[in-house]
């Protein structure tokens with residue numbers, strides 16, 4: 045009996061909807077599914093397909109199952125299996141989901157898709173889904189936004205089954221979190237709750253974060269909610285439903301009061317708001333004549349402006365219409381003036397076509413997108429295309445792709461024929477000024493304030509970075525993107541190249557050893573150049589048995605890449621005095637050593653002018669005495685070194701014939 049019962053049961057019951065994912069967050073996920081028979085649902089999950097080591101079940105026999113899995117890790121892949129009364133219903137390698145990155149994380153690219161007015165059950169609905177799936181290469185999409193009218197004609201449970209779940213289940217729903225907003229058809233174009241308090245099936249079908257379960261401020265009403273995904277804050281509004289007799293366009297409504305609180309609390313860099321009814325359209329609806337649209341434009345748009353919302357996605361019109369970046373534009377189509385109502389007249393396409401640079405946003409400014417063409421396209425109203433639109437398309441079905449990568453937001457209209465009909469890019473926090481101080485010749489690299497291609501008049505681009513080598517002077521330049529739309533200004537200050545210091549044991553007597561000593565605390569090589577074609581590399585040089593030709597100026601040169609500096613010293617080689625002074629000689633110094641005053645007596649053999657100076661032991665000339673025309677015979681000098689430090693000095697007397705010198709030791 046048991047075997048028969050189990051066999052019968054496992055054969056008969058099956059999944060009729062799902063699994064589909066709701067209310068994803070960095071640490072939690074809701075999984076929903078329906079079964080053909082009532083029973084207890086359970087999911088087993090884990091980071092490894094072969095080891096789903098955790099499970100959650102709801103001890104309730106039901107057809108519609110909802111399990112919230114918590115305590116998950118951010119941006120992590122989890123495999124899951126769906127069980128019914130402990131029997132596996134589904135759980136192959138395609139049953140997995142990713143948790144969200146942590147809110148505020150800008151390093152994770154965000155890739156979402158938005159379907160507007162999709163649930164038509166027309167061939168186009170499937171075509172668009174196929175193209176979206178192909179676009180993402182079969183990889184999971186981070187989120188699937190619904191812009192309302194998700195299941196025609198009345199949003200009934202059975203229509204959601206046939207027009208929504210049956211279509212999208214195998215494309216996306218197992219792996220991609222669903223974030224719906226309701227349209228008028230989801231309300232059956234009627235006012236709810238009905239006379240017995242019922243709400244549309246939409247609210248039974250979806251699990252929506254009313255308590256801030258996915259980030260944002262708790263809305264307390266499943267009709268509208270917000271959530272965070274990485275660095276993007278998403279807000280889904282209800283433009284049709286009524287609460288306390290007020291619709292969304294009434295800014296006193298609870299919905300708008302909550303919206304203001306939510307947007308005030310939001311600190312993420314990007315904000316996307318979506319709801320069904322568009323404030324600007326001349327597609328299959330007319331925002332100048334339809335009062336509900338007029339009310340949204342005149343009232344709600346002011347709130348969106350105030351909170352600097354970046355992108356608004358709408359449906360309702362079964363066309364594609366994409367605006368300039370609008371600000372403070374609340375009037376009808378004919379009053380639109382691109383110079384006053386738009387941040388620029390650029391198309392924002394960023395494709396190299398004329399006037400297509402991205403929108404660079406620092407304050408208010410919102411791009412409005414009507415994309416109610418994921419299931420069909422319809423006609424247009426007089427005035428189409430709307431003047432506030434950069435581009436419009438009433439022929440091709442498609443869906444919006446949203447790709448956010450740090451400070452770059454790209455939205456694309458992907459059509460049912462697989463082409464991108466339109467795209468625009470918004471940047472924030474670009475066109476920066478940087479300053480850096482480096483040592484001469486140091487390699488310096490710069491990134492740009494945007495991720496992507498760069499170019500510069502100087503340096504080399506390697507792996508997306510600008511690398512500059514061998515700078516020897518301060519310079520200012522720009523790094524630009526290749527389309528020349530973005531520009532960072534860079535100032536590099538190059539410290540002066542350090543100067544080496546040369547010294548020697550000069551003066552020395554001829555035939556002694558000359559020691560050249562270089563000191564340098566910078567980068568680079570030292571080289572020497574001096575009299576008698578002397579050249580050498582290195583700090584220290586030793587020249588044995590020097591001759592008089594080696595005297596003179598020695599240059600110590602430092603060189604690193606394009607950086608050069610030098611010092612010099614005077615090297616004095618003193619002729620040996622003893623027996624080699626043909627014309628004159630020093631006969632007496634007294635006292636020596638002395639505490640200050642030295643008396644010197646020289647026998648001048650040849651009348652003439654002599655240079656007469658005092659040098660220290662490094663060869664530095666300390667004092668030039670008056671040049672004298674000396675007469676032949678004994679000549680006396682008195683040197684007073686009382687004010688000088690103790691040490692070794694040289695007295696030198698020189699004419700073009702000879703050098704007479706003597707050491708003086710000051711005590």
Ligand SMILES: [Fe+2]
Pocket residue numbers: 193227228229320359360361
């Ligand atoms: Fe609609």
